[in-house]
Amino acid sequence: MPSPLVRTKLFIPPVRRGVVPRPRLADRLGGDEQPRLTLISGPAGFGKTTLLAAWAEAEARSGRPVAWVSLEESEQQPAAFWTYVVTALDAVAPGVGAGVLPLLQAPPPMEAVIATLVNELGALPDGVDLVLDDYHLADGPAIAGDVAFLLEHLPPQVRLVISTRADPALPLARLRARGELVEVRAADLRFTLDEVTAYLNDVVGLDLDTPEIATLEHRTEGWIAALQLAALSLEGREDAAGFIAGFAGDDRYVVDYLVEEVLGLQPESVRTFLLDTSVLDRLTGSLCDAVTGGSDGKAVLESLERSNLFVVSLDDSRHWYRYHHLFADVLRAHLLEERPGEVARLHRRAAAWYDAAGEPVPAVRHALAAGDVERAADVIERSVIGLLRERQEATVRGWLDDIPYDVVRRRPVLAVGFIGTLMSSGDFETVPGRLDDVERLLADPPADLVVLEEAELARLPGAMETYRAALALVAGDPAGTVIHANRAIASAAPGDDLTIAAASALSGLASWGAGDLEAAHRGYSVAVEGLERAGNIADVLGCSITLADLRLTQGRLGDALRTYADALRLAAAYEVDGPLRGTADMVVGLSQVACERDDLAAAAAHLQRVDELGEHLGLPQFPYRWRVARARLREAEGDLAGAVALLEEAERVYVGDYSPNVRPVAAQRARALVAQGRLDEALGWARAQHLAPDDDLAYVREYEHVTLARILIRQREASALGLLDRLRVAAEEGGRTGSLIEILTLQALAHHAEHGPRDIAGALAPLEQALRFAEPEGYVRIFVGEGAPVAALLEALVRRSPTWPYPRRLLDTFHHHPAGPVGQGLVDPLSARELDVLRLLATDLDGPAIARELVVSLNTVRTHTKNIYAKLGVNSRRAAVSRAGELQLLSRPHR
Amino acid sequence: MNTAPTTNPDGSGWYEIRLHGRLDPRWSARFEGMTLTTGDGFTLLTGRVVDQAALHGLLHQLRDIGLPLVSLTQVETDQRPPHTTDTSSSGA
Numbered sequence: 001m002p003s004p005l006v007r008t009k010l011f012i013p014p015v016r017r018g019v020v021p022r023p024r025l026a027d028r029l030g031g032d033e034q035p036r037l038t039l040i041s042g043p044a045g046f047g048k049t050t051l052l053a054a055w056a057e058a059e060a061r062s063g064r065p066v067a068w069v070s071l072e073e074s075e076q077q078p079a080a081f082w083t084y085v086v087t088a089l090d091a092v093a094p095g096v097g098a099g100v101l102p103l104l105q106a107p108p109p110m111e112a113v114i115a116t117l118v119n120e121l122g123a124l125p126d127g128v129d130l131v132l133d134d135y136h137l138a139d140g141p142a143i144a145g146d147v148a149f150l151l152e153h154l155p156p157q158v159r160l161v162i163s164t165r166a167d168p169a170l171p172l173a174r175l176r177a178r179g180e181l182v183e184v185r186a187a188d189l190r191f192t193l194d195e196v197t198a199y200l201n202d203v204v205g206l207d208l209d210t211p212e213i214a215t216l217e218h219r220t221e222g223w224i225a226a227l228q229l230a231a232l233s234l235e236g237r238e239d240a241a242g243f244i245a246g247f248a249g250d251d252r253y254v255v256d257y258l259v260e261e262v263l264g265l266q267p268e269s270v271r272t273f274l275l276d277t278s279v280l281d282r283l284t285g286s287l288c289d290a291v292t293g294g295s296d297g298k299a300v301l302e303s304l305e306r307s308n309l310f311v312v313s314l315d316d317s318r319h320w321y322r323y324h325h326l327f328a329d330v331l332r333a334h335l336l337e338e339r340p341g342e343v344a345r346l347h348r349r350a351a352a353w354y355d356a357a358g359e360p361v362p363a364v365r366h367a368l369a370a371g372d373v374e375r376a377a378d379v380i381e382r383s384v385i386g387l388l389r390e391r392q393e394a395t396v397r398g399w400l401d402d403i404p405y406d407v408v409r410r411r412p413v414l415a416v417g418f419i420g421t422l423m424s425s426g427d428f429e430t431v432p433g434r435l436d437d438v439e440r441l442l443a444d445p446p447a448d449l450v451v452l453e454e455a456e457l458a459r460l461p462g463a464m465e466t467y468r469a470a471l472a473l474v475a476g477d478p479a480g481t482v483i484h485a486n487r488a489i490a491s492a493a494p495g496d497d498l499t500i501a502a503a504s505a506l507s508g509l510a511s512w513g514a515g516d517l518e519a520a521h522r523g524y525s526v527a528v529e530g531l532e533r534a535g536n537i538a539d540v541l542g543c544s545i546t547l548a549d550l551r552l553t554q555g556r557l558g559d560a561l562r563t564y565a566d567a568l569r570l571a572a573a574y575e576v577d578g579p580l581r582g583t584a585d586m587v588v589g590l591s592q593v594a595c596e597r598d599d600l601a602a603a604a605a606h607l608q609r610v611d612e613l614g615e616h617l618g619l620p621q622f623p624y625r626w627r628v629a630r631a632r633l634r635e636a637e638g639d640l641a642g643a644v645a646l647l648e649e650a651e652r653v654y655v656g657d658y659s660p661n662v663r664p665v666a667a668q669r670a671r672a673l674v675a676q677g678r679l680d681e682a683l684g685w686a687r688a689q690h691l692a693p694d695d696d697l698a699y700v701r702e703y704e705h706v707t708l709a710r711i712l713i714r715q716r717e718a719s720a721l722g723l724l725d726r727l728r729v730a731a732e733e734g735g736r737t738g739s740l741i742e743i744l745t746l747q748a749l750a751h752h753a754e755h756g757p758r759d760i761a762g763a764l765a766p767l768e769q770a771l772r773f774a775e776p777e778g779y780v781r782i783f784v785g786e787g788a789p790v791a792a793l794l795e796a797l798v799r800r801s802p803t804w805p806y807p808r809r810l811l812d813t814f815h816h817h818p819a820g821p822v823g824q825g826l827v828d829p830l831s832a833r834e835l836d837v838l839r840l841l842a843t844d845l846d847g848p849a850i851a852r853e854l855v856v857s858l859n860t861v862r863t864h865t866k867n868i869y870a871k872l873g874v875n876s877r878r879a880a881v882s883r884a885g886e887l888q889l890l891s892r893p894h895r
Numbered sequence: 896m897n898t899a900p901t902t903n904p905d906g907s908g909w910y911e912i913r914l915h916g917r918l919d920p921r922w923s924a925r926f927e928g929m930t931l932t933t934g935d936g937f938t939l940l941t942g943r944v945v946d947q948a949a950l951h952g953l954l955h956q957l958r959d960i961g962l963p964l965v966s967l968t969q970v971e972t973d974q975r976p977p978h979t980t981d982t983s984s985s986g987a
Contacts, residue, residue: 043961165958223961251936253962256919329925329960337921 045225190222229258384417462492501530515699541582555737677886788890
């Protein structure tokens with residue numbers, strides 16, 4: 001997240017004293033039409049912000065919330081831009097940001113962020129206006145597309161209001177044609193003669209006659225900034241007529257002329273103050289003192305504000321100000337002309353103040369403006385790690401071009417900081433060369449080597465090997481990753497827990513992607529220990545997700561549960577005020593394990609607790625993992641359509657981090673589609689993924705291949721058997737018992753589908769093996785979720801091994817779920833008795849055997865069967881069972 | 896805006912920017928490397944621009960001052976007086 005946020009940017013500028021009411025413009029802004037976009041477009045100093053502030057104040061009085069963002073150039077970065085936008089919206093419509101801000105923590109596709117934001121806005125009961133002031137400062141290709149998307153999908157109760165000096169790159173013509181655009185442009189913003197009169201005579205209190213006012217209106221062309229300057233020059237002047245005549249007779253740039261007049265009226269001390277501080281973007285007392293060498297900065301600022309001398313207050317507390325842009329521009333031109341030699345010194349003082357204040361970003365800006373590259377490099381060298389931790393890599397990235405490589409080359413700590421920045425930005429191209437340069441530098445340090453903190457030097461070898469490990473991972477070289485990671489751990493400075501943790505996690509990641517789960521678990525365990533020592537509990541929780549995932553794949557449900565529970569205990573121990581971020585993710589994990597054990601009440605209770613905790617306590621992956629867990633529960637409860645919808649949402653908000661995507665959400669969705677009987681769509685997915693039964697197998701695609709096998713079984717394709725055989729061998733070799741349980745179960749189903757009752761033993765053998773692996777861990781859903789076909793096989797297994805309690809218990813679960821014959825997806829639902837018959841139709845029992853089982857006559861069974869066929873719209877037993885499977889009538893709990 | 900033919904793909908070359916209104920000569924320090932000349936109610940900024948990005952940056956600065964832009968012309972180098980002549984003729 002591009003933190004820390006400058007809160008003053010979200011503050012609606014207070015309406016200054018001495019503002020002329022402009023009902024003709026206010027009416028257009030607050031009119032009855034509800035345009036999607038209100039555009040206030042005009043040059044600097046045309047009163048855009050003043051107009052908007054007055055309107056926003058009126059809106060707020062009438063109870064309609066206004067979210068305000070005063071944009072600056074730093075918001076050309078999408079992450080910064082959207083963080084401000086969402087934070088502003090969240091401030092006036094609490095909750096809007098809860099789901100969106102976590103997405104901005106990691107850089108996901110912005111589309112996901114905005115889609116989520118649109119959903120959140122759509123759910124708002126009341127309207128809200130979003131004001132983007134000074135939009136031209138942020139406008140650019142990185143922003144425009146997403147703002148256009150937001151605009152296109154804006155719910156009707158939300159309006160966007162933009163003020164800008166240049167028309168934004170938005171589809172204005174289309175909006176205009178649809179009547180969805182209200183525009184206030186330069187011609188509207190210019191002060192009319194009436195407004196000029198009201199301003200000069202009523203507000204300022206000058207007593208000018210009509211011709212004088214007309215002269216001023218003509219000379220300034222209704223430009224309010226110029227009128228304000230003219231008023232300042234006129235106040236207290238004896239010879240108003242002479243001034244106006246002089247002004248009218250001069251053809252110079254009005255602001256030049258007037259600022260000179262205004263400055264001429266100021267005491268020398270104020271004039272010097274104004275010029276000195278014109279190098280600052282923001283003004284506060286102590287900063288001004290540092291720059292001017294004076295001590296009355298606060299008092300001067302307050303007096304400037306009182307005399308309305310173009311300072312704009314940025315907050316309620318009269319702490320931060322800025323000059324009006326136009327005024328500042330002219331002041332700077334004066335400064336450059338009068339004291340060109342001092343500009344650098346003023347910037348250097350500002351840099352020193354910001355550096356001491358712990359604000360590296362403006363410190364670097366001023367140091368660079370002073371041409372003091374070494375000072376800028378000093379500030380960056382000291383702050384780069386902190387900035388990267390706050391995910392400000394885009395900011396640091398911008399400095400890469402500002403600091404010549406000759407300077408970087410003498411500063412190993414800075415050089416490695418920049419390498420870290422490039423790595424975080426996913427920009428790997430120049431990294432190997434830079435790493436080589438630093439290595440050479442450290443091997444043979446030149447006389448002019450710069451290291452601000454000796455201790456940092458010891459950290460470098462470990463950090464550099466860690467980056468080499470990451471490069472190898474990105475290049476798809478797991479062996480190289482592990483080699484460099486081990487070197488990183490070996491060369492890490494004593495106590496550099498974070499390097500050890502990062503290298504161990506990289507090594508773990510490489511092993512994970514390669515399918516070596518035990519090595520992956522070892523790597524992550526070491527990472528967790530290091531992170532815990534370093535006190536980085538949020539990352540411990542992030543790694544715990546991976547540790548638990550690994551255990552689930554290994555079929556160690558109990559260990560997965562313990563991983564989540566231990567992480568929760570740790571988080572609780574580190575709690576300061578309220579639960580730690582990441583807590584919600586752990587509870588999602590608990591829910592998933594409960595669901596696997598078919599304790600649906602507990603799974604639901606955990607998800608309820610997640611809701612109470614809130615999305616802000618989730619890690620970057622939370623939005624998608626949480627939806628996947630909810631989908632799994634919905635599916636278990638029989639709501640397949642709901643599950644598919646949730647999975648579609650999950651796909652949109654997927655955040656992978658660096659983890660291998662071993663359970664793609666799209667594949668999970670394909671499975672839900674299969675369960676729903678939407679085979680064509682599932683097949684479409686398989687085709688799009690280029691999946692084929694004779695593919696070479698790799699662990700990273702195991703889940704997708706198992707999904708393909710499910711589709712093939714439903715299609716009664718014999719190729720399912722061969723694919724499953726190979727998957728089984730691979731899972732056995734990789735020690736992936738979790739995968740194996742599922743593969744064996746599918747083998748049983750595939751075998752049964754292929755050979756039917758002729759070879760029931762051939763189907764029961766893999767199922768029995770699956771049960772042996774599953775029993776000690778308490779797996780239930782993996783079997784129950786398969787529905788009637790597995791129920792039929794379990795019944796056969798119970799008949800064969802009557803003393804084995806586990807299959808009997810599983811079978812009971814099929815029968816014990818509450819729920820009646822409602823919601824079957826049928827016009828005419830099946831009765832409870834018909835469902836009983838249907839379940840037996842799915843077994844190998846023949847008609848008389850079914851009659852015996854149900855203790856009814858064969859005729860009764862036939863009647864039930866006929867009704868079942870009619871209700872399902874089929875005309876054979878096999879079709880009935882198949883249709884029932886699609887509708888989940890067999891696994892669907894009844895009674 | 897009219898542009899003389901250019902052979903440079905980056906758009907570097909000499910440009911002449913005409914603004915409505917007379918800008919004080921002190922602004923030439925702000926528009927580094929550009930020559931500022933003024934006439935009756937207009938200002939001409941002339942100079943070499945390294946590429947299109949620099950040209951747009953310059954236009955942004957002009958926009959932020961609020962002087963109306965009248966024309967932007969690329970001029971042939973040989974039509975230009977040498978860069979070393981007076982950098983800012985006073986407009987008085």
